Amino acid sequence: MSRMTLFGSPLFLGFDHLEQVRERLAKVSADGYPPYNIEQTGPDSLRITLAVAGFSMDQLSITLEDNQLIVRGKQADDSEGRIFLHRGIAARQFQRPFVLAEGIEVKGAWLDKGLLHIDLHRPQAETRVRTIRIGEKPNGQGGG
DSSP states (O other), X not given: OOOOOTTOSXXXXXXXXXXXXXXXXXXXXXXXXXXXXXXXXXXXXXXXXXXXXXXXXXXXXXXEETTEEEXXXXXXXXXXXXXXXOOOSOOOOEEEEEEOOTTOEEEEEEEETTEEEEEEEOOOOOOOOOOOOOOOOOTTOOOO
8 A cells, every 4th residue: 555645646746855855844843942933024035033042153053954954052051060049041952954945045144132043045936938849759669
Protein backbone atom coordinates (compact mmCIF):
# COMPACT_ATOMS: atom_id res chain seq x y z
CA MET A 1 0.00 0.00 0.00
CA SER A 2 1.49 3.34 -0.98
CA ARG A 3 1.47 6.36 1.32
CA MET A 4 -0.57 9.33 0.12
CA THR A 5 1.45 12.53 0.29
CA LEU A 6 0.60 16.17 -0.20
CA PHE A 7 2.38 16.28 -3.57
CA GLY A 8 1.55 12.65 -4.48
CA SER A 9 -0.63 13.61 -7.42
CA PRO A 10 0.81 12.70 -10.82
CA LEU A 11 0.10 16.31 -11.86
CA PHE A 12 2.85 17.60 -9.51
CA LEU A 13 6.03 16.65 -11.35
CA GLY A 14 9.35 17.48 -9.70
CA PHE A 15 7.91 18.69 -6.40
CA ASP A 16 9.48 15.91 -4.31
CA HIS A 17 11.71 18.43 -2.54
CA LEU A 18 8.63 20.29 -1.26
CA GLU A 19 7.43 17.11 0.43
CA GLN A 20 10.84 16.79 2.09
CA VAL A 21 10.63 20.41 3.29
CA ARG A 22 7.16 19.76 4.71
CA GLU A 23 8.44 16.71 6.59
CA ARG A 24 11.39 18.70 7.94
CA LEU A 25 9.04 21.41 9.19
CA ALA A 26 6.85 18.83 10.89
CA LYS A 27 9.88 17.70 12.92
CA VAL A 28 10.69 21.22 14.12
CA SER A 29 10.09 21.58 17.82
CA ALA A 30 6.91 23.29 18.95
CA ASP A 31 9.06 25.35 21.32
CA GLY A 32 8.05 28.96 20.95
CA TYR A 33 11.41 30.38 22.06
CA PRO A 34 12.42 32.89 21.00
CA PRO A 35 9.20 34.54 19.87
CA TYR A 36 9.32 36.08 16.41
CA ASN A 37 7.36 38.14 13.89
CA ILE A 38 7.38 37.92 10.12
CA GLU A 39 6.23 41.06 8.37
CA GLN A 40 5.95 42.24 4.81
CA THR A 41 7.91 45.48 4.56
CA GLY A 42 7.34 46.08 0.84
CA PRO A 43 5.93 44.36 -2.24
CA ASP A 44 9.07 42.19 -2.55
CA SER A 45 10.46 42.47 0.98
CA LEU A 46 10.04 40.54 4.22
CA ARG A 47 11.50 40.97 7.70
CA ILE A 48 11.90 38.35 10.40
CA THR A 49 12.19 39.85 13.89
CA LEU A 50 13.19 37.66 16.84
CA ALA A 51 13.03 38.75 20.49
CA VAL A 52 16.53 37.91 21.75
CA ALA A 53 16.78 40.05 24.88
CA GLY A 54 19.93 39.27 26.83
CA PHE A 55 21.91 38.07 23.81
CA SER A 56 24.81 40.06 22.40
CA MET A 57 25.85 40.01 18.75
CA ASP A 58 28.70 37.59 19.42
CA GLN A 59 26.25 35.12 21.02
CA LEU A 60 24.04 35.01 17.92
CA SER A 61 24.66 33.43 14.53
CA ILE A 62 22.69 33.26 11.30
CA THR A 63 23.46 30.65 8.66
CA LEU A 64 21.86 29.76 5.35
CA GLU A 65 22.03 26.03 4.62
CA ASP A 66 20.47 25.27 1.26
CA ASN A 67 17.09 27.02 1.58
CA GLN A 68 16.98 26.88 5.37
CA LEU A 69 17.79 30.00 7.37
CA ILE A 70 18.93 29.02 10.86
CA VAL A 71 19.23 31.49 13.71
CA ARG A 72 21.17 30.25 16.73
CA GLY A 73 21.81 31.82 20.11
CA LYS A 74 24.13 30.56 22.80
CA GLN A 75 24.72 32.28 26.13
CA ALA A 76 27.43 31.35 28.60
CA ASP A 77 26.22 30.37 32.07
CA ASP A 78 27.24 33.31 34.24
CA SER A 79 25.42 32.14 37.37
CA GLU A 80 28.52 30.80 39.12
CA GLY A 81 28.89 32.44 42.53
CA ARG A 82 25.46 34.07 42.31
CA ILE A 83 22.46 33.12 44.45
CA PHE A 84 19.09 33.55 42.74
CA LEU A 85 15.96 33.75 44.87
CA HIS A 86 13.98 33.55 41.63
CA ARG A 87 15.28 32.99 38.13
CA GLY A 88 12.71 33.91 35.50
CA ILE A 89 15.13 35.10 32.83
CA ALA A 90 16.36 32.02 31.06
CA ALA A 91 19.95 31.85 29.89
CA ARG A 92 19.51 29.14 27.32
CA GLN A 93 20.53 28.40 23.83
CA PHE A 94 18.13 28.20 20.91
CA GLN A 95 17.96 27.25 17.28
CA ARG A 96 15.15 28.65 15.14
CA PRO A 97 14.92 27.43 11.52
CA PHE A 98 13.01 29.15 8.71
CA VAL A 99 12.57 27.44 5.34
CA LEU A 100 12.89 29.98 2.53
CA ALA A 101 11.30 29.65 -0.89
CA GLU A 102 13.58 29.29 -3.88
CA GLY A 103 15.08 32.64 -4.87
CA ILE A 104 14.60 34.49 -1.57
CA GLU A 105 17.75 36.42 -0.69
CA VAL A 106 18.96 37.48 2.75
CA LYS A 107 19.77 41.18 2.49
CA GLY A 108 21.08 41.82 6.00
CA ALA A 109 20.59 41.51 9.74
CA TRP A 110 20.97 43.80 12.74
CA LEU A 111 20.43 43.76 16.48
CA ASP A 112 18.53 46.66 18.07
CA LYS A 113 17.15 46.90 21.64
CA GLY A 114 16.94 43.14 22.12
CA LEU A 115 15.37 42.48 18.71
CA LEU A 116 17.22 40.68 15.91
CA HIS A 117 15.97 41.82 12.49
CA ILE A 118 16.65 39.86 9.30
CA ASP A 119 15.67 41.46 5.99
CA LEU A 120 14.76 39.26 3.04
CA HIS A 121 14.10 40.08 -0.61
CA ARG A 122 11.77 38.05 -2.79
CA PRO A 123 12.37 38.90 -6.46
CA GLN A 124 9.32 38.66 -8.69
CA ALA A 125 9.40 35.64 -10.96
CA GLU A 126 9.34 36.33 -14.65
CA THR A 127 6.43 34.92 -16.60
CA ARG A 128 7.91 32.56 -19.14
CA VAL A 129 6.01 31.14 -22.08
CA ARG A 130 7.72 28.70 -24.40
CA THR A 131 6.20 26.81 -27.31
CA ILE A 132 7.36 23.20 -27.66
CA ARG A 133 7.64 22.00 -31.25
CA ILE A 134 6.03 18.64 -31.95
CA GLY A 135 8.24 16.65 -34.27
CA GLU A 136 8.53 13.18 -35.73
CA LYS A 137 9.36 10.18 -33.56
CA PRO A 138 13.16 9.80 -33.40
CA ASN A 139 14.58 6.78 -35.26
CA GLY A 140 15.25 3.75 -33.12
CA GLN A 141 12.64 4.61 -30.50
CA GLY A 142 10.24 1.84 -29.58
CA GLY A 143 6.56 2.23 -28.93
CA GLY A 144 3.52 2.30 -30.99
